[in-house]
Amino acid sequence: MTNEILEQHRQELHTHLTQELLPFWMTRTADQAHGGYITHFDQFGEDSGEDEKSLIAQTRSIYTYASAHRAGYGDGALADLARHGVDYLIDRMWDNEHGGFYWMTNRKGEVLDDQKIVYGQSFAIYCLSEYTLATGDPRGLEYAQKVFDLLQKYTSDTCYGGYFEMFHRDWTLKGPGSAGGDRKTLDAHMHLMEAFTTLYECSGQSIHRRKLQEVIDLLVGKIMHPTYGTGVPQFWADWRVAPQIKFDVIWGWDRFTEDGVKREAEDNTSYGHNAEFAWLLLHALDILETPPETYRSHLQKPLSHALTYGIDWAYGGVYVEGSHGGVVYDREKEFWQQAEMLIGLLDAYLLFGDDTYWKAYEAVHRFVMDRMVNHPVGEWWPLMTRQGVPIWTHMSHSWKINYHTVRSMVQSIKRLDKLMARE
């Protein structure tokens, strides 16, 4: 690829990030009345009024502002904005009695849901470590370590390995079925890998390194498909594959049938999630100083699967999900898969040098820039038809926020810079 073409793409991302995305958030998210962030905005960027502050949205926002500051954006304002969120997170969402962060408060900071959900705790570790790396404020690492210790004590399964995920406030395990206490998921373990990577980057402690290595071994050895290297969403405690069901506590707007069961519940994988897994694994290996060759097939398989089956060569973008073997189930376009795919495809192009990855990148890049970004407002549409017509129209709610979109821009720009330096 010529540097001219690379530079064009970089410029487009940079403009979107600095003139649309970051200003969208910096002008409206800080809750000056009650602290923390307002995270619900409609298609016009107006506060849509939901009276909730979710652990996911608060922590992902902290990550967004801290990481963008560390990457050189915002002239200090993003560090201040991150600190504003950390103050709220520690003051209002930390459970002083049992430890860990509550799942949900209202805007005032009153606890609405006191459950301890590993998915949310993992984002707390991730954002608080990033925050200390970005600002030097020691409170981030202090609380990240507290959460890490709690996860080791209360959530790891010392019989079969891995982590249980759904707990009551006092860290007793929730019941089976939709309560989720008898299941383990790809999602939580992948985000623990992501969180432990940044925790180790921040702390340098050998125990954080060891637990990161263990969760990597678990992902590649038991969670990713043994043949296809693609993600298997849900398991029983003993790592037999479980049919994918909807949990009582959710962290996304995944579509299920009305009885809470996934179509093709035992043969279902997400292209965007697999690309996210691959680039997060590659980043973890970079922090661990482990050569990527050690995990080459675990990096190559999910990226190649996404390239072969997930890319929409006609309209651009990446499909939602399909089978491990290659059948596409859902051709709509969701925001976060596009975001993760951009990073994953650039990493694949950097690692394997295959031009098809660049062509796929262009196909997703164009769909994002031409269809998915709501340019006049600044954020991305959450869900579109295959052709690019908005289906859902909010700019943000508790499960959308800005972690995928801003991170995708920051990380893709870094990779485009690397590619240009190589040419």
Add this chain to the structure above:
Amino acid sequence: MTNEILEQHRQELHTHLTQELLPFWMTRTADQAHGGYITHFDQFGEDSGEDEKSLIAQTRSIYTYASAHRAGYGDGALADLARHGVDYLIDRMWDNEHGGFYWMTNRKGEVLDDQKIVYGQSFAIYCLSEYTLATGDPRGLEYAQKVFDLLQKYTSDTCYGGYFEMFHRDWTLKGPGSAGGDRKTLDAHMHLMEAFTTLYECSGQSIHRRKLQEVIDLLVGKIMHPTYGTGVPQFWADWRVAPQIKFDVIWGWDRFTEDGVKREAEDNTSYGHNAEFAWLLLHALDILETPPETYRSHLQKPLSHALTYGIDWAYGGVYVEGSHGGVVYDREKEFWQQAEMLIGLLDAYLLFGDDTYWKAYEAVHRFVMDRMVNHPVGEWWPLMTRQGVPIWTHMSHSWKINYHTVRSMVQSIKRLDKLMARE
């Protein structure tokens, strides 16, 4: 069995316990100069002078005195003796910097070996919980919980489940091979079950219950032989069976060939250890209020194997070890297997009602009382020929002490009482 015969046996044990065993220890073990216990005595009961205080010997002694006090012996003197040991354990063996107990001090209390060995930490949890149950002194539970938390954070394997066992002072994992960092053992996991049982009995905390249940599931699901229900001594991290080797840090005087490899290293099991496993599991189920029927075959198989292959019907007592399939490798008589076998056989007789278990009990009981107890001195010979001639002659060292012998008497008396109440 008639109550007369049961009463005869009970009386014999009670006399040995109260007039020989406990007086042996109560008259010589307290180190008035440096605190803690002197634990090295020769065949005449004289201090044999080794300048060491091992974590195993100190913690097992605390367990012995605390549990005997809780069972009604010693008129308070045993509680005082236990407290004397707890003072030393906390003041001299606790690592204030990294947490956990050191492996070895000299008699003065200077650290000789600062490694953190899970086997020793498990005995700390066991004895400190028993101590709080026996005396009400909260320091026991306080430190037991600290150790439990450290084990969860630093020693559990979140990839394959179970616990690694060999750590440096700062809880970094030791290397492979004889350093032991790449292996997992039946022994450590069985003693963690024992420790977590008493910890949960003392604390009533649901996290202690959950971790106890997990280690039970691990033992019956992965560690005990899938066909024979007998103990497999060593595994790789991923639970493939590993050939049994001698570690650099040992906690017993197991016999190995000179190159540190066990004869029949991949098909070797200990009758006494299997009986100990069975009665400790039964006790754990009792504390958990789980019906023993739930684990009937896991209780029946190791006890039946020990009965069928381990009992020496000609000379009495139980052999050292043999194959899972039934071949006896070693017909000598070691003290601790006799001790555990007495309890296990009485539990088997109580549970299954088969008279053969009672006959086996008599065979071991007679060997112990007529051969193994060094009556004029008060303790047991550590190792004898099949016929009952002493091979080793010390009454105590760092790995012998009194936990097996005293516990065997206390626990066997309880079971004989139960049998008499049933007749």
